[in-house]
Amino acid sequence: MQMPTPDAGVMARRGEIADALRAIVPGEGVIVDEDALRPYETDGLTAYKTLPLIVVLPETVEQVAEVLRFCKREGVKVVPRGAGTSLSGGALPLADGIILGLGKFNRILEIDSANRCARVQPGVTNLAITKAVEGDGFYYAPDPSSQIACSIGGNVAENSGGVHCLKYGLTTNNVLGVELVTMDGEVLRIGGKHLDAAGFDLLGLLTGSEGLLGVVTEVTVRLLRKPETARALLIGFPTSEAAGDCVAGVIGDGIIPGGMEMMDAPAIKAAEEFVQAGYPLDVEALLIVELDGPEAEVEHLIERVRAIAEAKGAVSVRASQSEEERNSFWAGRKAAFPAVGRLSPDYYCMDGTIPRNRLPEVLRRMRELSAHYGLGVANVFHAGDGNLHPLIMYDANQPGELEKAEEFGADILRLCVEVGGVLTGEHGVGVEKRDLMETMFTEDDLKQQQRVKCAFDPDGLLNPGKMFPTLHRCAELGRMHIHRGQMPFPDIPRF
Amino acid sequence: MTETLKPETPDQLRDAVAWANSDLKPLELVGRGSKRGIGRPVQTAHRLDLSAFSGIALYEPEELVLSAGAATPMAEIEAALEEAGQELSFEPPDYSRVLRMARGAGTLGGVLAGNLAGPRRIKQGAARDHFLGFEGVTGRGDAFKSGGRVVKNVTGYDLCKLMAGSWGTLAALHKVTVKALPRGQKTRTVLVYGPDAAAGVAALSDGLNSPCEVSGAAWLPASIAGRSEVDLVAKPGEAVAAIRVEGFGPSVEYRCQALRSLLAPYGATEELHSQRSRAFWTAVRDVLPFADGADERVIWKISLPPTDAPAFLHAVAEIKGAEAYCDWGGGLVWLALDAPKTGAEGVVRDALKRAESGWAQLFRAPESLRAAVPVFQPQGAGLDALARRVKESFDPNRVLNPGRMSEGV
Numbered sequence A: 001m002q003m004p005t006p007d008a009g010v011m012a013r014r015g016e017i018a019d020a021l022r023a024i025v026p027g028e029g030v031i032v033d034e035d036a037l038r039p040y041e042t043d044g045l046t047a048y049k050t051l052p053l054i055v056v057l058p059e060t061v062e063q064v065a066e067v068l069r070f071c072k073r074e075g076v077k078v079v080p081r082g083a084g085t086s087l088s089g090g091a092l093p094l095a096d097g098i099i100l101g102l103g104k105f106n107r108i109l110e111i112d113s114a115n116r117c118a119r120v121q122p123g124v125t126n127l128a129i130t131k132a133v134e135g136d137g138f139y140y141a142p143d144p145s146s147q148i149a150c151s152i153g154g155n156v157a158e159n160s161g162g163v164h165c166l167k168y169g170l171t172t173n174n175v176l177g178v179e180l181v182t183m184d185g186e187v188l189r190i191g192g193k194h195l196d197a198a199g200f201d202l203l204g205l206l207t208g209s210e211g212l213l214g215v216v217t218e219v220t221v222r223l224l225r226k227p228e229t230a231r232a233l234l235i236g237f238p239t240s241e242a243a244g245d246c247v248a249g250v251i252g253d254g255i256i257p258g259g260m261e262m263m264d265a266p267a268i269k270a271a272e273e274f275v276q277a278g279y280p281l282d283v284e285a286l287l288i289v290e291l292d293g294p295e296a297e298v299e300h301l302i303e304r305v306r307a308i309a310e311a312k313g314a315v316s317v318r319a320s321q322s323e324e325e326r327n328s329f330w331a332g333r334k335a336a337f338p339a340v341g342r343l344s345p346d347y348y349c350m351d352g353t354i355p356r357n358r359l360p361e362v363l364r365r366m367r368e369l370s371a372h373y374g375l376g377v378a379n380v381f382h383a384g385d386g387n388l389h390p391l392i393m394y395d396a397n398q399p400g401e402l403e404k405a406e407e408f409g410a411d412i413l414r415l416c417v418e419v420g421g422v423l424t425g426e427h428g429v430g431v432e433k434r435d436l437m438e439t440m441f442t443e444d445d446l447k448q449q450q451r452v453k454c455a456f457d458p459d460g461l462l463n464p465g466k467m468f469p470t471l472h473r474c475a476e477l478g479r480m481h482i483h484r485g486q487m488p489f490p491d492i493p494r495f
Numbered sequence B: 001m002t003e004t005l006k007p008e009t010p011d012q013l014r015d016a017v018a019w020a021n022s023d024l025k026p027l028e029l030v031g032r033g034s035k036r037g038i039g040r041p042v043q044t045a046h047r048l049d050l051s052a053f054s055g056i057a058l059y060e061p062e063e064l065v066l067s068a069g070a071a072t073p074m075a076e077i078e079a080a081l082e083e084a085g086q087e088l089s090f091e092p093p094d095y096s097r098v099l100r101m102a103r104g105a106g107t108l109g110g111v112l113a114g115n116l117a118g119p120r121r122i123k124q125g126a127a128r129d130h131f132l133g134f135e136g137v138t139g140r141g142d143a144f145k146s147g148g149r150v151v152k153n154v155t156g157y158d159l160c161k162l163m164a165g166s167w168g169t170l171a172a173l174h175k176v177t178v179k180a181l182p183r184g185q186k187t188r189t190v191l192v193y194g195p196d197a198a199a200g201v202a203a204l205s206d207g208l209n210s211p212c213e214v215s216g217a218a219w220l221p222a223s224i225a226g227r228s229e230v231d232l233v234a235k236p237g238e239a240v241a242a243i244r245v246e247g248f249g250p251s252v253e254y255r256c257q258a259l260r261s262l263l264a265p266y267g268a269t270e271e272l273h274s275q276r277s278r279a280f281w282t283a284v285r286d287v288l289p290f291a292d293g294a295d296e297r298v299i300w301k302i303s304l305p306p307t308d309a310p311a312f313l314h315a316v317a318e319i320k321g322a323e324a325y326c327d328w329g330g331g332l333v334w335l336a337l338d339a340p341k342t343g344a345e346g347v348v349r350d351a352l353k354r355a356e357s358g359w360a361q362l363f364r365a366p367e368s369l370r371a372a373v374p375v376f377q378p379q380g381a382g383l384d385a386l387a388r389r390v391k392e393s394f395d396p397n398r399v400l401n402p403g404r405m406s407e408g409v
């Protein structure tokens, strides 16, 4: 993986740039010491590391705008950063760029229960929003497993999901507005407390744009009333086919569960050894189906799902009888990443999405790849929406294993695309999947996406080297090859 | 004289747009023309008829996904979904009656291009939230695609969002993919009689803030309620707040009861069952209160924070012929008024300034008025300039529906 060649001129001016930034962000907000820069050298994708030129931690929107204006004027690259939990290297620093950290934007500005929304700063953690509103009976629905740590600004940038997004949607379906600072230092308010856009849906475009279009300095999120009750079923199957049939059967019956997660045998085993959740160990696939809503509904649906599971050949079915038991069903799933981490010195988490009915085939071919590369793989799967998280186990201390793990991962993602799926369901492209973009998109597709980027950041200073395999200059992208005056389509019907 | 080009294959579509781009010949994009009355009038010498891109290409109910030609009639889409017990859960409206266009909700592509949504917007989102992927041609004449056929996808920018609500000003789409969802097996509506706008919106808010998973929340003043086709709405001659629940039988019955007790302090309550409930929400969705053939009034569509609705309604109440009702728990106001020359734009947009955020779209008006008044809410210099740059990134020569959304876009 190749990052753009650092600009030696900018690097030579490091001291001067730091001084200028100190004039904008006084006090401790500008970091230049190597030891203090170290914690910023990577994000959740720890295989890649780069020391940033400088880290800036502004505290006000005006400072963010000033920093961006300065960087634009001086041609300095900027990498926005929230909590640094990205699993795709989205927040990976650039040697010739500053990290613009939003960590000090950590206040909840307003809770508006009557309009069911909250205004928060981007550095607030995902879970902190729910914590702040749960006293009033509300919650913020998207719940990535990293929710204790990840920031809402990062969630917006990555369009993060969680185990409940089948029913309640991703970040993009739960954000009403943002304040955005453009690379020009212009502060724009997009959306608000109302629904839908007056003009182009720029909010929808920004969500999932991976910090390439602007810096988010405020987010208005939608709040939902907590369901009256929730219960879960823990269902074991002898084959992943049967588990897949059960998922299809549930949806075919008109049921959209609050959550529907699947684990394969290696993941079940790892999780059970780690947290003793009481998972059956003699099954090939385990489903957790959570139903939430009024008690009358949950009772009714628990029985329907149980009947479907049994009809599809479930060998064990348990319905939670208490909150404690429901939480214990989830404990293993939620700890699946660290559980796999215990089995292997390192693991590499993938994030493709596939049409659900191709699951058995994809799992089978993944086993073949696993044998081919000689690396283990455990699978957790957002079964309702086809989002697959294979965890590839490797040892970075063994020469060549990281590269092997990456190749294995790339093969899995190509397989996802081949069966009609996509490279990433919720973790983003970042640097990790950047060079695979051409398996999904044509050159024209990618050029059009970059033209959109040019509308926001014509000099390409915001988070360059992420998402796009080839960087084009905006002037080049704007050029058109036209042949005026010809009549190229005598065959098109006209009236 | 307008010349119509009717490409029949994606390649022909690309050739047609490429020609328009190179010869600077602006095109008006038309599916079935059901929404031509929305937006600023587009006057071009050439029309791009997309109706050949019709038909369902893929529908897998258990995968919750449907792909179709962008010009597939909504009627065809809805029939196919209904057969499998599913629907587009954002409740696409049919504006043909209120807009006096030929009957029919138009095409799937049109619904997406307008980012339309019905009462269920508050729970299930709008067209944007169900739009998974597309194939089309940019104004530059380049074939391109975005998204896919799976629900969870963050690969590259989410250009579906940008297409939704762009009214054909960025690209000509020929194939679209959307999320299908199971339809609720049962529907019921709780009515509360008598609340004025402030009490009505407060009642809706209580319903929405309850755990009852409300899927529709509207308030009608007495004059509009009195014209309802639904007897239980019309008869008492009072304003009504209406709250809908949908889903599985036992759950719907339970929630309906819970809402009746919750809302009892606001006035006498009643409930609408299947048929009546459906008729009521269809009228709310399709703006039927203002669809009468003799009703010549101008209509505004206003989105704002729900709690700002009562003050807004108060501020526009004195405009000649003004009559309004709310959907989306107060967050959507449909306002009819008698001002064919000006649309009372000044008063309406001034009244909106008192709300914390929002927009007012001139929804139904004579062509001359739609040409004279900004139909879509101006966003301020910064955002308007950004929108123009986004337009240019797709369609630098402004050949696709030029001016439909605003001058220059």
Ligand SMILES: Cc1cc2nc3c(=O)[nH]c(=O)nc-3n(C[C@H](O)[C@H](O)[C@H](O)COP(=O)(O)OP(=O)(O)OC[C@H]3O[C@@H](n4cnc5c(N)ncnc54)[C@H](O)[C@@H]3O)c2cc1C
Pocket: A043, A044, A079, A080, A081, A082, A083, A084, A085, A086, A087, A089, A090, A091, A102, A122, A143, A144, A145, A146, A149, A150, A151, A152, A153, A154, A155, A156, A157, A158, A159, A160, A161, A162, A163, A210, A211, A212, A214, A215, A216, A217, A337, A426, A427, A463
């Ligand atoms: C153990 C673990 C579990 C995870 N589980 C999930 C999961 O279940 N679902 C899921 O979707 N993700 C998951 N993630 C991935 C990650 O947590 C999310 O992508 C998260 O949204 C990143 O937030 P962050 O604040 O850490 O952002 P960062 O990692 O700091 O940044 C991510 C990207 O956002 C940009 N960015 C950050 N803040 C801003 C801002 N204010 N303005 C503009 N751009 C900004 C950065 O430039 C970067 O491109 C998991 C990660 C870990 C480590």
